[in-house]
Amino acid sequence: MPKKLSIGNTVITRIGFAGIRVGYNGRSICIDPASEVENCSIILYTHSHSRHYTNSPVSSEKRVYSPFTGIIVKPGDVLEVEGIRITVREAYNDPSIHGDSVPHPRGFSVGYILSPPEGPSIYYVGDSDLVPELIQVESSIDVLIPPIGGGAVMNPEDAFELVKSIKPVVTIPVHTEDPRLLYKFRDMVQPYTQVVLLWK
Amino acid sequence: MEVDPYETLKTLLSNERIIPPLMKWKTVSTIEYRKIYEESIRDPYSFWEREALKLSWSRKWSRVVEGQPPNTKWFTGGYINAYYNIxxxxxxxxxxxxxxxxxxxxxxxxxxxxxxxLDRLASRIASSLRSLGVKPGDWVLAYISPSIEALAFLLASIKIGAPFETVFTGFGYYELAKRIRDVNPNILLATSGFTRRGKLVDTLSTVRKAVELSGFKNPVVVIENPGTPPLRDSELSLQELLGYSSGSIEDYTAPSEHPLFGLHSGYSDEYSQIVYPTGGFLVQVYSTSQWIGLRPRDTYFCTVWPGWITGVSYVVFGPLMIGSTIVLYEGGPDYPSWDRWWxxxxxxxxxxxLTTSSALxxxxxxxxxxxxxxxxxxxxxxxxxAEPLEPDTWYWTYRVVGTGKTPVIDSKPDGYTGRIPVVNLYIQSEIGTFVTGNLVNYTFPPIAPGSAGTPIPGFNVGVVDSEGRELTESIGELVVRNPWPAMPIKYPVEYREKWKNGYYRTGDYAYITRDGYVYVLGRLDNIAKISGYRVSPGAIVKALRELLGIETRIYRVKDPERFESFILEYKGPVTPEEVKSTIRRAIGGIVEPKQIIKEE
Structure with a gap:
């Protein structure tokens, strides 16, 4: 039932298949909104798969950041957007799990950490396996938004490992439409974080 | 149907004893339970002293207890920083x-x-209250719904040593005005409104009527919600109040017997205030909160609002002292549908x-x-x-709510075999915390469905006849034979008179089995337990006499959903609809009688 979660100075809502909108200081930063871009002032895409990005024109008033369109970013970049520090993170599939032909090869996809001043740090993991770079975070994470759907992204067990490693205050699972995976993940991680099943 | 404890007992008593699969390794035998319990009541003072050592005291007490009940003071000479401990x-x-x-x-x-x-917000409010001149011992009265700001305000009051009293928003302006006159607060805190079942409940208008009726002149601080009327010049929004904040302030360190909070409880003739001591109450609520199952990693949802003892003890105090996460829901259980709480x-x-029997x-x-x-x-x-839980509702809760989807040990989700404990606990405002009930994190004997469990260690609970003789497997009155740490430091005459021969009569009919399970069966007096609320019939009679000029007679009856209810008979020139609407507006929707009969 929760459709809008306020934490610190931010308001988080779900958009698209796996995306989020973060309201902060009168602005809206959207990550992977797919086609739901109308209420976004800044758009961050993690990669170009259709459930995350649609190749339709976006108003020039909206600033777009991604590894493939708009202002191009890559893992390790640190941006300053509307007073928010945005750290670009690695997100990729591990060939040792999937073989050479992976849906999200290294360099194709990224993740983001949003760090508003005095606000919570929000880590949108992006489409990734549980690769070593994910757990190497420099400062504490308040809100973790991991994919849990399995297949081309982490499954509930992988996401559980990530939660246990970085100990976020709140975790909002995304990237699945299977409630069984949501419950499985929720029941595993709840002692280590506060899970919120945020609905659209 | 009139209230009859024998009939109530018939609906509750069963010989079944249940060990929920999840409690397989934590359940103790009744013999093991008796050993722990009897040890605790052999010397309850040492027992509670050991519990008190779990809190942080600024100065340790010189005496564990002093004085005879009802004037027993606990941990005298001790000083405690309540805010620090919470x-x-x-x-x-x-x-x-x-x-x-x-x-x-x-x-x-x-x-x-x-x-x-939360600490930052409560500290800012505390600093603002201090700037407004609120000092230790001044009262804050709060007519609130369960919002974060309202709870932070209560914590701010604790931080500066100002005791608070919460008033359930189900009470109308007449009852609120009475509490304003009784408590004489330095600050009145109010929620401007909240939505329930999709409709705005305009609490601000109720507050304004109560302020006018009581002649209240001190500051009214309003937590504003969208859709409610604009504030008047005489009212201060919480945001405006925060403008008075002037840096950090030190927590108040209180003598153990300093008033922590108060509540109006229902007696035959009226609602009267009970005030709880800081040291003893914190000891009792901290221990019982741990015992009922709360741990820091728990996420806890209590449906009882903080206008009642359960909602104060086990929302404002206990879970925060432990470090749990508390879910506050400001709305109705059936909006937009009956699955909302689930x-x-x-x-x-x-x-x-944590919820009530009526709700289930x-x-x-x-x-x-x-x-x-x-x-x-x-x-x-x-x-x-809040009230007895009949075995059929207990079984429904155990099987349908409590079985879950994933099997644990030998539970079978498809078979609705039950999985987790469903525990009925007895509480009374005067005692301040739960007194009986199986304890998930302490003494957990098998569950007897229909009962309120076994007495909690530290409380010497029994059932006696009118001569004070001990009863087993026979209906009598529930008593507590030893003083308890949260004993009220201010109370009405009705409470004082309940202490006889060194023990406290709760006013509740009860039955205790040979193996120690307590069945609570409703009140001996004419007070009604309606959906868990203790409702004073005398207060309704007085209010209707004053507001409508009518004389009324009130009968308590059984109610299949709300446990008990009232039938009201009256003589006078008004219609039953007018009586009903006056009760709703002035006294409160929660006391609305089941039937209103005009005598010709």
Whole structure:
């Protein structure tokens, strides 16, 4: 039932298949909104798969950041957007799990950490396996938004490992439409974080 | 049907003893329980002294108890910083950055505040109150719904040593005015309104009428919500109040017997105030909160609002002292549908759920589908209070709500075999905390469905006849034979008269089995337990005499959903509809009689 979660100075809502909108200081930063871009002032895409990005024109008033369109970013970049520090993170599939032909090869996809001043740090993991770079975070994470759907992204067990490693205050699972995976993940991680099943 | 404890007992008593699969390794035998319990009551003073050592005291007490009941004072000579023991002690621990409250309203807006943020907000409010001249011992009266700001305000009052009293928003302006006159607060805190079942409940208008009726002149601070009337010049919004904040202030360190908070409780003739001591209450509520199952990693949802003892003891104090996360829901259980509470448990991974017997009876009536369509597997216990819980509703809760989807040990989800404990606990305002009930984190003998469990260690509970003779397996009055740490420091004459021959008569009929299970059977007097609320018939009679000029007679009757209810008879020139609407507006919807009869 929760459709809008306020934490610190931010308001988080779900958009698209796996995306989020973060309201902060009168602005809206959207990550992977797919086609739901109308209420976004800044758009961050993690990669170009259709459930995350649609190749339709976006108003020039909206600033777009991604590894493939708009202002191009890559893992390790640190941006300053509307007073928010945005750290670009690695997100990729591990060939040792999937073989050479992976849906999200290294360099194709990224993740983001949003760090508003005095606000919570929000880590949108992006489409990734549980690769070593994910757990190497420099400062504490308040809100973790991991994919849990399995297949081309982490499954509930992988996401559980990530939660246990970085100990976020709140975790909002995304990237699945299977409630069984949501419950499985929720029941595993709840002692280590506060899970919120945020609905659209 | 009139209230008859023998009939009530017939609906409750069963010989079944249940060990929920999840409690397989934690359940103790009744013999083991008796050993622990009897040890605790052999010397309750030493028992509670050991519990008191679990809190942080600024100066240790010189005497554990002093004086004879009802004037027993606990931990005299001791000084304690209440705010530190509730919030401050979590600083520099992992709890500091975890959620203290998760709030949700009917529209699905949700908000999380961590312990550190809660401390920051409460400290700002405390500093503002201090700037307004509120000092230790001054009272704050709060007519509030369960919002983060309202709870932070109560904590701010504690921080500066100003005792508070909460008033349930189900009471109308007449009852609120009475409490304003009784308490004479320096600050009146009010919620401007909230939505319930999709409609705005305009509490601000009720507050204004009560202020006018009582002649209240001190500041009124309003937590504003959208859609409510604009504030008047005489009212201060919470945001305006925060403008008075002037830096950090030190927590108040209180003598043990300093007033912590008060509540009006229902007696035959009136609602009267009971005031609780700081030291003893904190000891008792901290221990019992641990015993009922709360741990720092729990997410806990209590449906009782903080206008009643359960909602104060086990929302404002106990869970925060432990460091748990508390879910606050500001809305109705049936909006937009009857699965709302189950969805809250599902969406926030609630581990401990506390509600009332009436609520479960009503939820059961709506149908299993509201429960079974949700996944409640994170629950580890369901706690039930306020009134007896009949075995059939207990079994429904145990099987339909408590079985879950994932088997544990030998539970079978498809067979609704039950999985987690469903525990009925007895509480009374005068005692301040739960007194009987199986304890998930302490003494947990097998559950006897229909009972309120076994007495909690530290409380010497029994059943006596009118001559004070001990009764077993026979109906009598529930008594507590030893003073308890949270004993009121201010009380009405009705409470004082309940202490006879060194023990306290609760005013509740009860029955205790040979193996120690207590069945609470309703009141000996004419007070009614309506949906768990203790309702004073005399207060209704007085109010209707004053407001409508009519004389009324009130009869208590059994109610299949709300446990008890009233039938009201009156003579006078007004219609039953006018009587009903006056009760709703002035006294409160919760006391509305089942039937209003005009005598010709």
């Amino acid at each position: 919030i401050g002690k979590h600083r520099n621990t992992w709890i500091w950055s975890k959620p203290a409250f998760i709030w949700e309203n009917e529209e699905g807006e949700s908000r999380i505040i961590t312990y550190s943020e 969805r809250i448990i599902e969406d926030y991974a609630v581990t401990l759920f 009876r009503i939820l059961r009536k709506q149908g299993d589908q509201y429960v079974t369509s949700r996944n409640l597997d994170t629950l580890k216990a369901i706690l039930v209070t």
